[in-house]
Amino acid sequence: MNANAIQNNQNNHNSLSNRPSSAPLRSPRRVSPSPVTRGNNTIQIQQQTQPQTASFGPLKPAFSASDPAAFSDAISTASSLFSDNLPTTDNSVGITKLAAELSHVGMHTRLIKSTDEVFNAHDPNIKQDIIRIIAQYLGDEGYHSAKVTLLDEANVKSSEREEQAMDIKRIKKSVLGSFIQSPHLTKRKIKVESGKYCRQYLKCVTKRNGDWPEVDRLLLKPLIKNQKSFLWALYKQQYLEYIEYQELQKAFTHLTKRLKPLENYQTSPQEFKDLCYLLTSKSVQSVPSFKNWEGIGPSREKLVEQFQTMLDSDTTSKQNAGTFIPPHRLLTLLRQAVSYQVEFSRYHPRVAPKISTLLQNFQSVVIPNAVHKTYTGHQGNVKCAEFVGELGNQIISGSSDNTCRLWNTDSGRCVGILEGHEATVWAVTSNKPGTFVASASGDGTVKIWDVAKKECSQTLKASNADLYSVEYHPNNVSNLLKFLYRFAYPCIYFAIAQKNHVVSGGYDSTIRLFDIERGVIVKTFTGHTLSTTSTIFSSIGNLIISASKDATIKFWDIISGICIKTIASHLGEVTSVDISATGTQLLSSSKDNSNRLWDMRMMQSVRRFKGHQNTSKNFIRASFAGDSLVVGGSEDSMVHVWDADKGTLISRLSGHGGIAYSAVWNANQSLFCSSSDDRTLKTWWFDAAKPVVSQY
Secondary structure, eight states: OOEEEEEEHHHHHHHHGOOOSSSSOOOSSSSSSSSSSOOOOOOOSSTSSOOOOOOOSSSSOOOTTHHHHHHHHHHHHHHHHTOOOOOOOOTTTTTHHHTTTEEEOOOOSSOOOOTTTOOOOOHHHHHHHHHHHHHHHHHHHHHHHHHHHHHHHHHHOOOHHHHHHHHHHHHHHHHHHHEEEEEEEEEEEOOTTTTTEEEEEEEEEEEEEEHHHHHHHHHHOOOSSHHHHHHHHHHHHHHHHHHTOOOOHHHHHHHIIIIGGGGGOSSSSTHHHHHHHHGSSSSGGGSGGGGOOOOOHHHHHHHHHHHHHHHHHHHHHHHTOOOOOOHHHHHHHHHHHHHHHHTTTEEEEOOOOOESSSSSSOOOOOOOEEEEEEEEEOOEEEEEEEEEEOOOOOEEETTTSSSEEEEEEEOOOEEEEOOSSSSEEEEEEEEETTSEEEEEEEEEEEEEETTTTTEEEEEEESSOOOOEEEOOOOOOHHHHHHHHHHHHHHHHHHHSSSOOOEEEEEOOOOEEETTTTTTTTEEEEEEOSOOOEEEEHHHHOOEEEEEEETTEEEEEETTTOOOEEEEOOOSSSEEEEEETTTEEEEEEEEEEEEEEEEEEETEEEEEEEOOOOHHHHHHOOOOEOOOOOOOOEEEOOOOOEEEETTOEEEEEEEOOSSSSSEEEEETTTTTTEETTTEEEEEEEEEOOTTOOOOOO
């Protein structure tokens, strides 16, 4: 079949409506391992050292805010703005057509690492900004009740607001007080028959009673911004009333204990001195500063007015301070995120893509069609290879020469030889940060290697039989599950709550879970009747999935160690298993000359991938390459690429001189890496100068 025929075949299936009824739509992936990369603003097209502009020109809006689907996605995205979930391309167009419209711009120099914290998601100001942006979007779209509910829940609860209003009302009432008749002992100079003065006598005085202790208690709460300034005014009012009633001892005590500590808040430089002078004055108005004092009643009313003015000023400040939000801010940020992902990918579409969902990262559909680098150095056939960490800047390989090698992905240069195994290295893996790699060997051991030091940091002894697989735990178990496991299953907690755990399987059919830090086996799983060829974890790490020469796939619960499900549909030995990032799909390879896609929810085979050769004693493996592709090795030395949605064979990549054992994909590098019987590794990329699909 030639390339044109393949192209026509893809065009005939470029609509979701043409899917076979047995092929359900694939769920969106939470973390995309698909062909997409990012970098800085320097975009390179012809040469990686020459800055160029994006091949598709200035970006137009990548999605329409009036599109109901995009609108719904925007709601979901806004509610989880800090998740790394942004857009993907429209799958209704044939993937070969999309791939043909790409141009390679290479790796971008990163000014900011993926681990750098550009902003603190727990910063209260950042949280407030996010809430305001979401509230603005809800208001723009007419969801006013939702906006009010959001702001009410995020800022001041209704009960708190009502309590604050009651406190303000009590303060005003306590300050204004009420008029009462009070006995008052005073001295007046009156002439009596004895010719003496200053006789004391008791008279009834009308006083305005204020509940000052209640005001003090309520003002312990931060009701207004300039609370101490108001306290100065409040205490001054009390002091002037003591002077007015000639209660000089109370006035003096009040002056020293209440007003003196707040002297810095006086309204004029001489105000405190004038207050002190009042102790020797006949009345409040006798001091020039207070000659316009209107008396107790009017001054209290003015004090309440001052309090209300300060409250209104605080409310206005809270509403105006930093609350200006540019129009349509959420949509602007989303468009910027889409544009960033498109422009910073290694492969640029020649026209601006149309975005149909915001729940995933943008994905350039890349179908590698040419050899990028060849890695030579092993003295035996290369049984396995993996990209190191999520970034994939290095590659780890294992060989029948009993060694592992580390390679620089870009240069193809060997940067380290890891020696120590006494037999063939059948499998390699790495942790997510790419700081450690693990290898499984025919000598019955799993070795943990420090990538930076290029040395073995730990050797885990499993048995005397060959080990064919090894996999790091993803450490995706939620904190709640860790808490439950810790108390319900304390002996198993350490097997799932820590990063440093690996699972392995081999010739003796036993699956073992290792604690790397302690160097011990924490759990074993038995049930296969023949050799275990592949062991992986589920996407959240609560299950172990194993493949075996007994033609079965088994699912093991880590906590109980029980096999909870067995799939026995393959007609030959199962040589590998791989799981999608969402955990909803499983890919298996078998010596019945087929790779199968399984729906994990229904445990049913939904698609077969054929065209390769996998019948002899070799371990031929297949894996997911993003959402759109499946890639695998073959005994005919070709790397095979399938359309994951349709099951059709897209391309066969020639270049190896012997059996192609496996091929793996790295999203950050936008490369396949294959290992072969010809003692080499090869990375594969998309070359726009060559046909999108190879002839076969």
